[in-house]
Amino acid sequence: MPAPKPIATPLEQLALVPLRNAKVRVLEDTPGRVRLEVDAVYPRWLGPLPRLLKARAEHRYTLDGTALLVWRQVDDRRSLGELCDWFAADQQLPFNEARLLLLAFLRSLSIKGLVVLGDRTLVADG
Amino acid sequence: MSAPPSASLLAWHGFAFHLPPGWEVTAYRLNPKRGEFRIHERLVDRAHLTWVQMAGRPDIEGLSREIVDRQLGTPGKETVAATVRRHGRWTISHVVRGQPFQALAWIEHDKRLLHWDFPAWAGEGAGQPWQALLDSLTAEPADELRWALFGAxxxxxxxxxxxxxxxxxxxxxxEFGDTAGVQVIVRRLGMARRLLDERPLASWVRRHAFADRLRLEQVQDILRGADPAVRTAFTVIGERTLDRVIWRRWPGESLWWHETAANRIRAIEQVGPSGTPRVDLNHACP
Incomplete structure (x- = not known):
């Protein structure tokens, strides 16, 4: 059986742009930390269950340290490659080590619903 | 000329190279008899180093031609007229610009063949990164071996x-070990300033000791050159079966320091049965 084709090659990955979730609300923004709130999203098949069980309607997160540093650099314009270059220079790390660390931070922000990796060429192509 | 940063040093099994700026090891197989390193610059494949331990010196030039034939030969034309030349202790074989080329060297005292495989021949000259890489080879017989990988x-x-x-x-x-049961562990942590903003170095050392079930006997803040450092003495339950049964503890020591200029934390730790010969930690990490 042929191996499944990867969703994006590492080179294609670097062209992606991390985008902030526009629905994220900033509750507190200080130099040392930022508190964010984002609407909770439940699977559709749960139907009215979350509301009936009074599940939380929003999640709150506090970012500090490197997560805050990365969050501040995500400006909906810089590509992942540019962010990797910045992170490698800022932390004095080799490029690929910086890339893997940055992807791990972005993945954790993405799981929380704060960031998504987008491809602007799809928008440009219509 | 200033010395290259130690992150670019690649030293393993007695041979050492200084990687060109931006080149980094991205994959490895560390078998002493037959191992390899893959080197990338960003996401571009730059080189592939293979080493093989052999019973005796092979015919380097013949081997070099054979590798090129196997790599570039086609079903109708099995042999390729490779140009083979000497460059210092290296035998280099190439065909035309843009095609892969090889460099082989034999380390006599270690009976080890080193083989670099580069993806594209772009001519010779001082500006070629492969040339500086090959020229940087050191592989001399010595009582002590330098090991350097990923900045550790x-x-x-x-x-x-x-x-x-x-x-x-x-x-x-x-992690390194000898036959007497002494283990030496070297570490390199990146993003040191971020880590040390969170808590001081001594606190990180204590957390690490807790995670590794070490019993700290002594923790001392010192200076290593101009860099802040922490020296510890500890014990840990021995690794041998009898030690584990009777809870016999092995003495150990560690040295952690913050390389301020390189924004990284480095550490060396050694532990082993009482009475076994130890290494001088300060000497081991120059």
Missing amino acids: EVLLPRRFKPIEVEAQPGAVRI
Whole structure:
């Protein structure tokens, strides 16, 4: 059986742009930390269950340290490659080590619903 | 000329190279008899180093031609007229610009063949990164071997052999051991300033000791050159079966320091049965 084709090659990955979730609300923004709130999203098949069980309607997160540093650099314009270059220079790390660390931070922000990796060429192509 | 940063040093099994700026090891197989390193610059494949231990010196030039034939030969034309030339202790074989080329060297005292495979021949000259890389080879017989990989570096007596390499982004750990049961572990942590903003170095050392079930006997804040450092003495339950049964503890010591200029934390740790010969930690990490 042929191996499944990867969703994006590492080179294609670097062209992606991390985008902030526009629905994220900033509750507190200080130099040392930022508190964010984002609407909770439940699977559709749960139907009215979350509301009936009074599940939380929003999640709150506090970012500090490197997560805050990365969050501040995500400006909906810089590509992942540019962010990797910045992170490698800022932390004095080799490029690929910086890339893997940055992807791990972005993945954790993405799981929380704060960031998504987008491809602007799809928008440009219509 | 200033010395290259130690992150660019690649030293393993007695041979050492200085990688050109931006080149980094991205994959490895560390078998002492037959191993390899893959080197990338960003995401571009730059080189592939293979080493093989052999019973005796092979016919380097013949081998070099054979590799090129196997790599570039086609079903109708099995042999390729490769140009073979000497460059210092290296035998280089190439065909035309843009095609892969090889460099082979034989390390006599170690009975080891080193083979670099580069993806594209772009001519000779001082500006070619492959040339500086090959020229940087050091492989002399010595009582002590230098080991350097992913920015973790140590100088150890020849009796120590690598046991395990854990290379995570931002955290590298390499473990060496000798036949007497002494283990030496070197670490390199990235993003040191971020880590030390969170808590001081001594606190990180204590957390690490707790995670590794070490019983700290002494913790001392010192200076290593101009860099802040922490020296510890500890004990840990021995690794041998009898030690585990009777809870016999092995003495150990560690040295952690913050390389301020390189924004990284480095550490060396050694532990082993009482009475076994130890290494001088300060000497092992120059």
